[in-house]
Amino acid sequence: MSLSINYKAEAENILKISGVNPKKCMKCGKCSGACPAYDSMEYHPHQFVSMVQDGDLEKLMKSDAVFKCLSCFACIERCPRSVAPGKLVEAVRLAVIRKQGMNRLKPEDIPCMLEEELPQQAIVSAFRKYSK
Numbered sequence: 001m002s003l004s005i006n007y008k009a010e011a012e013n014i015l016k017i018s019g020v021n022p023k024k025c026m027k028c029g030k031c032s033g034a035c036p037a038y039d040s041m042e043y044h045p046h047q048f049v050s051m052v053q054d055g056d057l058e059k060l061m062k063s064d065a066v067f068k069c070l071s072c073f074a075c076i077e078r079c080p081r082s083v084a085p086g087k088l089v090e091a092v093r094l095a096v097i098r099k100q101g102m103n104r105l106k107p108e109d110i111p112c113m114l115e116e117e118l119p120q121q122a123i124v125s126a127f128r129k130y131s132k
Contacts, residue, residue: 007057010095014052018091022053024081031075031085041065045075045085052088057095066093 015022031045038044043051043065051060060066066089073086114123 005058005061005099007061008055010061011052011055011057014057014088014091014095017094018084018087020049020052020084020088020091022049022083022088025049025053025083025085026081028080030078030080031083034074034078036072036074037068037070041068045089048088048092049083049085052092057092060092061096061099066096069093 025046027046027050029046031049032038032047035041035045042063043060048060048065051057069086069089071086071090075085076082076087079085110123
């Protein structure tokens with residue numbers, strides 16, 4: 001099933017959901033320097049900001065980088081202009097998982113991933129984040 005996505009409208013929605021103003025970014029890279037998932041991400045926090053600002057969402061929404069973000073918000077803490085790249089990443093991830101057929105986690109996948117020490121709240125949170 002092929003989905004037609006209006007990326008301009010999606011960019012506006014992402015900015016609305018995140019509450020982020022990417023125009024404040026001065027491209028200093030401090031957010032990416034603080035990111036513990038930097039090495040495993042195809043696109044880094046500062047690139048997310050630029051790509052959302054430029055409306056280049058197609059690459060972001062098809063990238064695994066949105067799912068490799070740890071949501072630790074170290075990027076938000078390091079940003080001198082309060083741009084909050086982590087909030088943009090979360091908004092893009094939410095847009096991706098809301099698209100039909102793009103779920104990353106299915107209920108039947110969960111049992112094999114569980115560990116006894118894992119808090120139940122983490123399981124529910126992950127399921128909400130990665131499913132519709």
